[in-house]
Amino acid sequence: MSEKNNLSSTEHIKMKSDGLRGTLKESLKDQITGAIREDDRALVKFHGMYQQDDRDRRAERSEKKLEWLYSFMIRLRIPGGFITSEQWEALHHVAGAYTTGVIKVTTRQTIQLHGILKSNVKPTIKTFNTAKLDSISACGDVNRNVICAAHPKFSAVHEEIFGYAKKLSQLGLPKTKAYYEVWLDEKSLTDKKEEEDPLYQDRYLPRKFKIGIAIPPNNDVDVFANDCGLVAILENDKLVGFNIAAGGGMGATHGNASTYPRLGTVLGFVSGEEKVLKAVYEMITVQRDFGNRSDRKLSRLKYTLDNMGVEAFKAELEKRCGFLLEPERPYQFTGRTDFYGWHKNHEGKWYYTAFVENGRVLDDEQQALKTAFLEIAQLHKTNFRFTCNQNVIIADVNNEDKPEIDAILRKYRIIDHTSNASPLRKESIACVAFNTCPLALAEAQRVLPGLISKMEPLLDKYGLQDDNISVRMTGCPNGCSRPYAAEIAFIGTAYGYYNLQIGGNRTGTRLNKLYKESLNEEGIIQELDGLFKIYSGKRNEGETFGDFAKRVKWVEY
């Protein structure tokens, strides 16, 4: 158990927060600032929000005797990344009324909206609530949005597995009604017993907790990047259970050797809904009780697991479950990519996967994604799904509706754009970074598209244009775009500078390693030019860039 006497400040804030209420109501009433009070900034995360400010505008605003331009990012809880047309419409209108206007699909299969002023937070949440959407636990030291393989075509059991995502999300919800009181003006409960929370108690988790469910052979969810990873095991197209993995996590801190990215370790196999839910639940309680609560940099499950040792961790988990995990079952991952364009699922329904660069749904000079999606949503004939590669799937399209949807996708150049984007670009992921992320050291989503444009001619030059090498960029080492699991990663170290990491594999089961430190864009292009040249000349048949980098020992494993 963690030492009580050395708790981090966040632990104290949580415990005295009265069920995550803190002084949020008072903070919202403070007219003179667009910010909320210091302690409430930690609590608001549990309600799915971050207080941010426009870092580009700090100096100018200060000179004008104005405070920083504070706003809130609201992230929704959308287990498995599925919403209806009606919900998309609501999202579209909220984005137009209260936010920057960009609807951002995240790397964890949900939506976040940026730039919401304090005074607009309640109206935003109220609109979401009317559309049966919420942002509870989308951030904070709790179980986050549960991700699940997005592509509906894999098997007939997809719906069943998607059901697990919803059930696990429900399992990991805090019992407090604070969200409804603070944001939706509901009356507080007279009987606080209803809020008693055996899972989270009054201290919640030491840190965020992520659950992902993959359905082999695709690992689009990057299952081993999650604290708890479930790999569906199918036999004769029936779900028989899950391999359960623990200890995945991408974050590290520059200059802190005791922090590291880690892929999940498979502990065993579990079958039956009751047992699966129990195993996940108890993994959360082990982390709750054994996780580090004094140093937030060392509090993710991966450190708990390594501190205890995998066997001890597994034993504790089995003890709490009251049953033993079965031996791991075999499975095979072949890739992580999305299936772009039109496809038919097992039911004979169509779905279209649109390429959304960095998950930013907006209208720009190339295509009008936002308008197209709205028009499609307004037909009320389809559903929307989000992928962990930040793309959008127009799902459940009946055969007779396909031409109508297709016409809209053509009209707004979605089909052109999705077909014409290079494999490299489609495999790229960047985090938000500047101008809103307070952790960013370097740019990410604002510069990666340009950098890709400079890499494309290099690939053309060496005949590699059809290679879907995975490239990921983050503005800091915390790893929101899962960079350590990419074949090529750029990890921000300072403004304009990135560590170049290579050697990860294409299925997300091997991490990359540091190749060159702190390169600027020119340095990156120069290095890659050299590497691509060698790779194109000396690779084996079908050998990926990551595997080649490992074989020729550009990085040591």
Next chain:
Amino acid sequence: MLAEHRLKAFQDLITQSSREELIWMNGFIAGLVTSEANGTGAPEEMKAAPRVSKISILFGTETGNSKKVATEFATQAKKRGINVKLSSIDQYRITDLVKEEYVFLVISTQGDGEPPVTAKKFYDHIHQQPLGLDKMKFSVLALGDSSYPMFCKAGEDVDCQLNKLGAKRIVPLQKCDTEYAEEAATWFSQVMKTLSDGGSSNTATAPAKKPKGKKNYTGVILTNLNLNDRGSNKQTHHIEITVDEDVQYEPGDSIGLIPHNRKELVENILTITGVDPDTAIEFRKERYTIAEALTRKINIIHLPERVVKQYASVIHQEIPDTRIDLIDLLRIYPVKDAAQFEQVIPILEPIAPRLYSVSSSPEAHSGEVHITVARDRFSINGETKYGLCSDFLSQLEPDSTIDFYVHKNTQFKLPAANKDVIMIGPGTGIAPFRSFLAERDATGADGRNWLFFGDQCFVTDFLYQTEIQNWADTGVLTNVHLAFSRDQQSKIYVQHRMLEYAAELWQWINEGAYVYVCGSRTPMSADVENALIQIAQHHGGKSATEAFSFVENLKEEGRYLLDVY
């Protein structure tokens, strides 16, 4: 001896007068003859008790200076046993005028020769009604600012009109500049002397003193920044001026600034008239080159009709009565040549100064004067135009110099340090309150402070936000309430916030708080006043009439003060 019509008037007067009146007239004329013979010079200290026992002192005030002077004189007169009726002109029952015997008016002048808003009704009444004021004896003390072309015009008009209506001027009109104290005192001594002489007409007293000049300062622009953020409809400049010498001002005072004309406009005038920019000319007794005078001294925009009339006579053309820019006048009714344009120069008027409330505090910002200037933007026939002075100020670069003078606002002053203050100042109305708060902060005044501020949008238009936050954090501000009109569907203004916090506001006022309002006169100050009346009704349990007089009383007590424009 008398011309026929005068003789008739004299005889009419005698036949229509009572015996007592005849006796009085006898004494009056005797007194007149004596004083003329003695050639009254500087007024003497009065010793004798006044023979007139009842007078009215009326004041028409904008900034409170006229009220202050009038009140002071009323007090002095009362001490001498005179029954004084002191009243603001807007509260004076206008029908009483015909019954008045002794009336003394203190009246200021606004803008282009306008009377103060409070005196407008009175001013119009005496100019429009065929009143017979034969019983009345009067004198006018006119306050003004000699930097304006129509210096003390309202006072002059009232003086002239009362005379026309048959009232007798017993002390000549006295005009006072911004430093009015001395001239005002002189005028009042003369009034008192005349009254002690039995109210004899004293038109032959020494000519009114020429007003003293005022102290001008030259400052250097330290900072000039637009406080509004990108995306705002507003442009509000915070301008810091540093001055080598010690500027004598107090929180609540204003400074007067003379804007320069726009360079392109001056160049156009020079081109169209063909005049050599370096031609030396004299304008209002000082020498300049013509370019310099046109840039810094001469008003060339929106010329008043009186100037247009004179222009017409210089160039010998018929021009309809209208207000017009000099450049347009020159285009439509050109001067013959450069020489004729030089003849036009003397008829042009000087650029009037503009007053800006000082937003700095002598205690907190020593050696500096700050102002808060909204760049006035408006549209004429679809063309965007800017107000001359605010545009000029908004363009001032750091290190450029600027001339200004201090315009005292004796009424709009902080109360004693231990008194509570409620400040209502939306938009640039925040200016004097930034000064108040900085001053109270710097001096450690222990009275509580409550600020109501408003503008269009919280994100872009919260003027001095970080300073206000600091005052709130350190407890200098007990309460801050904000009204941003365009942040929601329905417009919210400061008066709405006042009503929202009515109970507490009422408590503060009851405990002796001073209420200050600064900003636009209409509709803001009227809405704020209505809010106060409502609060007095709902929280003070007063009837509508009682609530109204409660607020009037606050004004009388000097606890409800306005600096509105």
